[in-house]
Amino acid sequence: MLLTRNLPKLQTKPVKMSDGRKIMQQIKEGCLLCGSELLYCQQAAPEKCLICGQTFQTTTKCQNGHYICDTCHAGNILQNIESLLMNSTEADPIALALRIFELPRLNMHGPEYHSIVPAVLVTAYQNLTGQRSLPDIQEAIRRGRSTPGGSCGTMGSCGAGTGARIAVAALEKATPLTAQPRSKANLATAQALMAISQHQGARCCKRDAITTIRTFIVTTPYFHDIELATYHCRQYKSNKTCLGGQCPYLNIRKDSSTHE
DSSP, rough: OOOOOOOOOOOOOOOOOOHHHHHHOOSSSSSSOOOOOOOEEEEEEEEOOTTTTTTTEEEETTSSSSSOOHHHTTHHHHHHHHHHHHHHOOOOOHHHHHHHHHHHOOSSSSHHHHHHHHHHHHHHHHHHOOOOOHHHHHHHHHHHHTTTTTHHHHHOOOOOHHHHHHHHHHHHTTOOOOHHHHHHHHHHHHHHHHHHHHTTSOOOOHHHHHHHHHHHHHHHSSSOOOOOOOOOSSSSOOTTTGGGGOOOBBBBGGGGGOOO
């Protein structure tokens, strides 16, 4: 991960949307068009997405000048996630997250994880209680999409961690005027962000997503007496900023027989 004050002003040509989608399906780390390192700056600047052609304010661009907006970065993976969740009966949030991690087009990192966490928690709780509400799942995904990519650094607030507050807000029907639900939602995210901060490493969306879900299970009253799946990461080789032996989810010796 690199940090720069000014993003490169390189000449880049728009990519045909269908061609861009094909390329993005093959690259899971770094720039989804060329695989190069991403550059980050302290102040946002207008950039045109090379996939959809729309212009956005961004602090992120790759070394070759490519910029892909959050919507195009996620592609149709959120539709696949929504379909999986709506057809799920799994009440264990960890097991449900693992099923999503196995989706072939899910990127190693990205703003899609901001939707994954709250949607998984809402879905698992619905499955646990038997009270299904598909609009609540869709709303959790929608709210997660409002958290911009890179916010863990530029805003000091990991989107996976803030997914905890989205989940509580959805489950408790919180609004700015509901005292207790609003308080519970903020507390859930505070606890998740505290747990994430303990890793003291560069972002890993899978690590932070699982950390948030585990913290949510332990510190909130929604999940009790359920047997939880164990998460052992097998994708560390695809993460250039992996913590290695410092990551609580890395177990190389069990690589061949455990979940992603």
